[in-house]
Amino acid sequence: MKSIDHQVVIVGGGAGGLELAARLGRKFGPRHVVLIDRSDAHIWKPSLHEVAAGTLDIHREGLSYFMLAKDCGFTFVLGEVEAVDSKARQVQIKPVYADTGEEIFSSRTLPYHTLVMSVGSKSNFFGTPGAAEHAIALDSTAEAERFRLKLLHLLVAANRRKADDPSLQLNIGIVGGGATGVELAAELLEALDDAVFYGLNQLDPKRDIRIVLLEGADRILSALPPKMSAAAQRLLEDRGVTVRTSVRVAAVGEHELTDAEGRSYPVDLCVWAAGIKAPAWLRDLGLETNRVNQLVVDRYLRTTDPDIYAIGDCAQAPWQGQEGALPARAQVAHQQVGYLIDVLDARIRGAEDRPAKGFRFRDYGSLVSVGHSRGVGSLMGVLSGKSWFVEGLLARWMYMSLHLMHHFAVLGPVRTATLAIGRLLTKRGAPRVKLH
Template sequence: MNEQAHKVVIVGGGAGGLELAAKLGRKHGPAHVLLVDKDGGHIWKPSLHEVAAGTLDIHRESLSYFMLAKDCGFTFIYGEVQAIDREARLLSLKPVFSDTQDEVFPARSIAYDTLVMAVGSKSNFFGTPGAAEFAIALDSTNEAERFRLRLLHQLVLASRRKAAQPGYKLNIGIVGGGATGVELAAELLEACADASFYGLNDLDPASDIRITLLEGSPRILSALPEKMSAAAQKLLESRGVVVKTSVRVSSVETDALIDGEGNRYPADLCVWAAGIEAPAWLSRLGLEVNRINQLVVDSNLRSSDPAIYALGDCAQASWLSEDRPLPARAQVAHQQANFLMDTLSDRINGRQPQDRAFHFRDYGSLVSVGHSKGVGNLMGVLSGKSWFVEGLLARLMYMSLHLMHHWAVLGPVRTGTLAIGRLFMKRAAPRVKLH
């Protein structure tokens, strides 16, 4: 192909993919940088639990890829991957249909010189009977919105049933005590606490709504320091969440969760947040993948095809200082996007990329446990020490991570304007979205 028009095609506009497209686009322009995504707008995935609880409005939070493409200098292509011809270096996209099944975009093929896979991950049901049918996984804005609407309907029904059935409780079950499960449980507490202000006066959230969090490991947040998981569990339980550890769900029914010992946990609503896997179609590309469909990449983040790179949750990359792969965390994708800038710039400019090795620097983890609480473990990468933080400080630091992501995509001026605008909007907007 013509080296002057070297095309880098990035598939997936999540945290890592979008940051990479924005930074590359500003440097090289739309002729060289193309972003492909099956959705028209971007939301920072770690905030989907807020969308599900109704405390974050996607219509205010979502960033249009078309707008970002214009502002950041890349080309956005709306569509879903159907196949990849690695020999011809062609990406085939499915046609896009409207809600009335009119064809908006036909099936297309896109040529690439370098392909970057940043398609993220989805929930792993581990073959659990009934999980795919009766549980909701917060993998996308559509799923988060589906849960939010079902939650509203269940709250209204619970208010009516309480009058007819004394002692009735609305049961919400969350499978998985990782960051998503813990943050959702805390966010639901705050959302449901406001129910009485919106006409559901017969419903007392403290006594009529029960949230149960089930975790298969001996403790929640098992991938994080023990002090952090203990603090998070204490906060949840002090606010009424039932936390059960060492419980493995064996099946999901329409109104209950069943564990391996036959115990039954009532659940009018169920969220599955136990483990992840990469999209199954990655395993059909003829590239090396692991058991959860992640593309295995080398220290340069390159797959077994030298023209294809991968980053974020869909990639298995080695943690060079540890004897294990890198975790599926937003800061990993952020650092990988920054790392690939030089490599892809070299390829765009017709130069042989230097042999660089990606080194992940762990800055710690932060978990939101409501809008005024949080817990975190901050790593001192210079001193070799770590600090435990909790409360409002941890929550403010957690919020800053979202702003850092916007900073990488929008730049400092627009990020500052956006942050100030949202601060004022919160004064005028309802606490929970009920429409």
């Protein structure tokens, strides 16, 4: 197939999908590369816990997809995929409506030659009664912002009532001790101190606000080395977070959590961060999926349709050299993008589309933020193969560098440096926590 005809359509503008669109767009241009996303702005998903705590403002940090498309050379289509016709090689896109109900874009059909699914994941409630109704899952900027506003309203109300009720206590429950739950707990500690600093001074966060983190496994961060788990738990508990492991939440009520042993935990605000699954509509594509709706791909990242690929959290990819599938981590998606660039380059140019070797993931370790000046991490020595443990400010700086590396991959060095300096200067004139 001639390159002048070949169109790559990428569904999902998360970290992996956007990076793939940007890198391909700079190489081949908007005629060959199309990105579809239901949102008009991109924010790095690992930073959603900061949005939820109010320490990061989505209106300042978000990057417009229309701007990115112009700068990086791809075509952006705003909308949500409704169906995929693999025989006709077409994507059906739902209409887009304004908040007023007015239709902005009508339903559209978009042709493709190669389709890449990168739609990420959402929280898995595992059928827990009341979880969908009463818990907030940090799946999107909208949900993170909903949590932030609810937290702010609770804080204002508690601050007002504290004078009349000195025993008043605000309870925040976090279900799930993975990276999201741990990072949110730590970020909330920072945000609560800042809220008191800006006027909610009837509250003492250490005495009046209780954060409880419930984890079903025998340790938090169970997918990471035990040393990381122990260090993260120590840092959280030293700052007043109650951590309970080997606790399986059986029900979520409006004001309490109940575990499988019948124990009750009072909550005024609950976050669910206990597992993930891919969007349910992926099951309707006629492709092989697993029990959590992920598209099953081979070692070349192809689904059961050779013209459809899948990367990131929505894909179950084999872990070559290890048992089982690759974990849902940002660095997996980043490396999959690097692999697919060569594959799609060949397809666009009309060359052989399958490389000699399949995708092989290289684990460089993990970093977890435990506050603005703290972090824990395990790094894989590239040359020695040994694992190195890092903690404290160094780990925090290294964690922050991951966000810059994502921007670097999308925007390039000059734009990334300009953006970083601009944000640094903006923060000097902005409150430490968003209060509106």
